Amino acid sequence: MNIIETNLKFKNSMTNRSTTKRIILHHAEASKCTAEDIHRWHLNNGWAGAGYHFLVRKDGSVYRLRPENKVGAHAQGANSNSIGICFEGAYMTETMPQAQIDAGKELVAYLKEKYDISKVQAHRDVCSTSCPGKNFPFEEIAGTKASNIPVNTTPKPAPAQTPKLSGNDWVRRLQKECNAQGFSRQVVDSIPGKNTLAGCPTCRRGARGNITRLIQERLNGLGYNCGKVDSIFGSRTENAVKTLQKVHGLTIDGIVGQKTWRILLGM
Ligand SMILES: [Zn+2]
Incomplete structure (x- = not known):
């Protein structure tokens, strides 16, 4: 996993994240933006600096934003136990380039393994927002797309008796x-x-x-x-x-x- 380190200067107000249970995906809602752009925007919000932990650009390059072990500022109410990834682009209307999809998939897979977690959410799953946009290929990047499930799965052992179904x-x-x-x-x-x-x-x-x-x-x-x-x-x-x-x-x-x-x- 190639993560490009950045030299962003954060304020000292960030706290360490004690637990990592999920990954939350966003779009920048900007067709073109750099790590520095996001950092500047979020400093202007009065925050410690870029609120996401990673930025995936359209060309497939991955940049580090906020230090990975710090609590992010990307999904209100869900920051304390999550890692935030931002994708350059405005995916209410744009179509994501393949290089960006591939890089996003790789980053998500890498983080899942690193933290031994499987939960990936869209920003809209946890807040009232349309982020990351209706065109965002969420299932593909999150690794939950049906085609990734092997076809010849062995059936689960069935219970000796099927559950009672009254009221079903x-x-x-x-x-x-x-x-x-x-x-x-x-x-x-x-x-x-x-x-x-x-x-x-x-x-x-x-x-x-x-x-x-x-x-x-x-x-x-x-x-x-x-x-x-x-x-x-x-x-x-x-x-x-x-x-x-x-x-x-x-x-x-x-x-x-x-x-x-x-x-x-x-x-
Ligand atoms: Zn978002």
């Missing part, structure tokens, strides 16, 4: 959908009972629609990773059903029939 919104939506599609005429009460089970249609590969979507949601919720919830019963959904069936000692056919529904319904 998923059950309510399933009941409503089974009624709407004419599979049942049951009371929509969020409680999985024998009418709910009887009203669940057999679903298999090739099915699509809201009931498939509910099956996918439930499989993912139980740790049987069926990938994207897209309402299409494809091979990943089928494999997730097979895993569930295997764990629960059912016939492994990938078809959601009454016995499989019983498990999904936690009955």
Whole structure:
């Protein structure tokens, strides 16, 4: 990680940060700015100096601003346990250059490892602000983008019994959908009972629609990773059903029939 050291002169009013739990991302809201610019702006606010700890410029260079071990001044109410990173640019309207995205990703990954933390937030997550802008590629830089998650994740070991679902919104939506599609005429009460089970249609590969979507949601919720919830019963959904069936000692056919529904319904 190449961090360019700066010679910014801070006032002596900064305190040491006792704990580092998260990283908070900002944009400068300025299309072009240097480390010195930010330092000057923040001195003019009456602060000790630049409030962020790092600046990532559009060309991918990374500058140190406030000393890393000092409490920053970048996100009111969240400064005491965070590191602030500012990205040159105005990302309500601009598009971030790839070099800056790459440098931001590297810096965030470096800090996560250094402090053994995983929490990354946008300024707007902690304060009433639009910072760092709607075009800011937050997930990519924070390292939470879905494409970074390996596809072949092993399903979490399933509990021997699925949790009881009374009062659950998923059950309510399933009941409503089974009624709407004419599979049942049951009371929509969020409680999985024998009418709910009887009203669940057999679903298999090739099915699509809201009931498939509910099956996918439930499989993912139980740790049987069926990938994207897209309402299409494809091979990943089928494999997730097979895993569930295997764990629960059912016939492994990938078809959601009454016995499989019983498990999904936690009955
Ligand atoms: Zn901000």
